[in-house]
Amino acid sequence: MKKNLYKYIVLGxxxxxxxxxxxxxxxxxxxxxxSSPSEKQEKMVRARIISIDLQKHQNSAQxxxxxxxxxxxxxxxxxxxxYATGIFYGITLRENDEVFVTLFLNGDGAVEKVSxxxxxxxxxxxxxxxxxxxxxxxxxxxxxxxAILSLLATYFAIIYVLFPLILQGYDPTYITIGLCSVIAIxxxxxxxxxxxxxxxxxxxxxxxxxxAAYLTITIGDLAHFTGAIDEDSYLLEYLPQDxxxxxxxxxxxxxxxxxxxxxxxxxxxxxxxxxxLKEKTYSLSSFQLIKAGMNVGKDTIGTMANTLILAxxxxxxxxxxxxxxxxxxxxxxxxxxxxxxxxxRSMAGSIGLTITVPITAIVAGLLFQRQHP
Numbered sequence: 595m596k597k598n599l600y601k602y603i604v605l606g607x608x609x610x611x612x613x614x615x616x617x618x619x620x621x622x623x624x625x626x627x628x629s630s631p632s633e634k635q636e637k638m639v640r641a642r643i644i645s646i647d648l649q650k651h652q653n654s655a656q657x658x659x660x661x662x663x664x665x666x667x668x669x670x671x672x673x674x675x676x677y678a679t680g681i682f683y684g685i686t687l688r689e690n691d692e693v694f695v696t697l698f699l700n701g702d703g704a705v706e707k708v709s710x711x712x713x714x715x716x717x718x719x720x721x722x723x724x725x726x727x728x729x730x731x732x733x734x735x736x737x738x739x740x741a742i743l744s745l746l747a748t749y750f751a752i753i754y755v756l757f758p759l760i761l762q763g764y765d766p767t768y769i770t771i772g773l774c775s776v777i778a779i780x781x782x783x784x785x786x787x788x789x790x791x792x793x794x795x796x797x798x799x800x801x802x803x804x805x806a807a808y809l810t811i812t813i814g815d816l817a818h819f820t821g822a823i824d825e826d827s828y829l830l831e832y833l834p835q836d837x838x839x840x841x842x843x844x845x846x847x848x849x850x851x852x853x854x855x856x857x858x859x860x861x862x863x864x865x866x867x868x869x870x871l872k873e874k875t876y877s878l879s880s881f882q883l884i885k886a887g888m889n890v891g892k893d894t895i896g897t898m899a900n901t902l903i904l905a906x907x908x909x910x911x912x913x914x915x916x917x918x919x920x921x922x923x924x925x926x927x928x929x930x931x932x933x934x935x936x937x938x939r940s941m942a943g944s945i946g947l948t949i950t951v952p953i954t955a956i957v958a959g960l961l962f963q964r965q966h967p
Contacts, residue, residue: 635699639665640714641672643691656687660695660708667697672708685713692717737785744781751777752851761833766843767850771807774854775800786862790961791869798861798954799854806853806946810846813938821845823932845935852906853943856898860947861954864891868958880959887955895951899944906939 640663647657656676662668674695678685687693692714698707730738756773760766778799786792821827821841830839867890868883878886907914910932917927927933 635703637665637667637697637699638694638711639663639667639697641693641695643687643689643693644671646687646689658687658710660693662695662697663692665697666703667705670705672705674708674710676710740784744784747780747784748777756847760839760844760847763838766840766847767807767811770847770850771803774803774850778803778854778858781858782862786865791865791958794868794954794958794961795858795861795865797957798864798950799858801953802857802861802946802950803850803854805949806857806942807846807850809945810849810938810942813942814842814846817934817938819845819931819935819938823935849939849942852902852939853946856902856943856947857950860891860894860898860950863894864951864954865958868955868962872962880963882959883962884955884959887958888952891951891955895948898947902943902947903940906936910936 641660642663643658643660645659647659656678657673658676659671659673661671672695676687693710694712694714696709696711697705698709700706727742730741732738734741751773756769759769779796782792782796782799786795819842821844823845827841827844830841864887868887871878871883871886913932917930917933922930928937
């Protein structure tokens with residue numbers, strides 16, 4: 595009975611999640627921006643390229659014929675020009691490619707002009723997501739399903755809890771610390787179960803997370819980080835809400851969220867390794883288990899710290915390349931906030947996971963005391 599109930603709960607959650615994703619996709623595809631019913635309107639709909647006039651392919655422009663796939667003008671054909679400049683730089687459209695187009699309507703609802711506004715990429719992202727879910731279930735089994743549930747829970751917690759609270763004016767930093775703690779507890783309990791291994795991983799995760807958060811806040815205040823480090827941050831000023839955003843708090847929140855995944859990974863790896871040793875070798879003492887956990891942690895530190903630094907470097911590769919081309923000295927480079935912020939991201943997460951290693955090893959070693967079969 596319990597197994598069937600668990601199965602139905604899992605299927606229900608997965609169904610709700612995919613229904614939400616599908617409804618969001620439909621809303622995005624059918625989104626429209628209108629001025630007033632009696633004036634000119636703009637509607638964005640999905641369309642498919644049915645032909646390309648190669649003879650008119652010149653000056654970085656393609657003459658394409660497309661057919662709309664949705665909306666009031668569904669199955670209507672239009673001819674427009676596609677310019678491979680700006681956000682579309684280097685893109686060459688092919689037949690059967692799907693795009694989003696903006697239909698410019700007159701007061702009578704007739705189409706006056708058609709413009710390609712975005713490439714439809716959601717189909718390929720869906721394939722990627724389904725492949726990821728399939729691999730999790732195939733390789734992870736029941737734990738893979740639990741991992742999917744934890745990802746869904748994390749997504750909904752961030753989108754429907756964290757963001758609304760920030761928009762209401764709550765401090766992003768401390769709200770994020772509290773929510774990340776809840777996410778860590780839920781994820782580890784769901785994936786690892788209610789046992790000593792999970793408890794050891796949880797203690798290590800929370801300690802590493804708090805260390806990363808404390809370091810982020812302290813260094814951020816001392817170094818006078820503003821948090822407004824790119825053009826995206828300034829777009830918040832144009833939101834319709836009357837909230838006053840703390841750019842520094844949002845910057846800190848981003849670092850803390852980014853650190854959580856690495857810290858959880860390290861702590862669970864160490865706790866699992868110590869648990870396996872205890873299960874296979876009952877004669878090991880607590881000290882030997884702690885030592886074994888530290889050895890596993892030492893191997894993990896090098897790769898995980900490198901992973902964090904490479905991930906943040908990869909995310910800023912355009913900016914780093916631009917600054918490198920300007921021949922700026924290392925001293926000037928470090929003092930630029932956009933560079934210093936990436937250093938803080940990398941170091942806070944790396945120090946947090948480094949602190950996680952001994953704490954998790956010690957807690958796991960003490961919990962898995964010598965037992966005899």
